[in-house]
Amino acid sequence: QQPVQSPQAVILREGEDAVINCSSSKALYSVHWYRQKHGEAPVFLMILLKGGEQKGHDKISASFNEKKQQSSLYLTASQLSYSGTYFCGTGRMDSSYKLIFGSGTRLLVRP
């Protein structure tokens, strides 16, 4: 079952902050975050492996609440280059490992 992301879309002014949430109904081994621009392949942002893990680089960070099966991506002081569609990918152990992507969040940063 596909993880649910919220919001579905968000529009920001340059310099504003945003939070994107990812929620799964199944137990998670890992959470990945990717950004995809139109016509391009998804680009890896970060992976979180442990419940409670938080990671970040530059102005983009993420957290993983294993107990709640949720992850959040934090974008601070947004830049025009942040525009795109953000996907969470949930790593699950069914009969074998698989990576299932969320519904996506469209982000537009305006000057």
Added chain:
Amino acid sequence: SAVISQKPSRDICQRGTSLTIQCQVDSQVTMMFWYRQQPGQSLTLIATANQGSEATYESGFVIDKFPISRPNLTFSTLTVSNMSPEDSSIYLCSGLRDRETEAFFGQGTRLTVV
């Protein structure tokens, strides 16, 4: 990270025909997956390509329609068989070295069935 070369990048095919998409990774990967992505939509997992054995398909996808091969740890193919216009989509392959590392993607194949 590794690099995946995926080809063709795009194709226009007649209904009823088949197309084979190839992905070549520049280093060995443990896992390879095939996804389908409709314009403006998320990535839907088609199947896990298993090295040396039959692929593991997700609900709604069957081997007769989407046969997959993975003869070694660096190469996989996906065939879209007996195509119809509903198969028009972007197909992406991805690879992971292990469960605790990133997935990297081929550039995708944009398929149009007419």
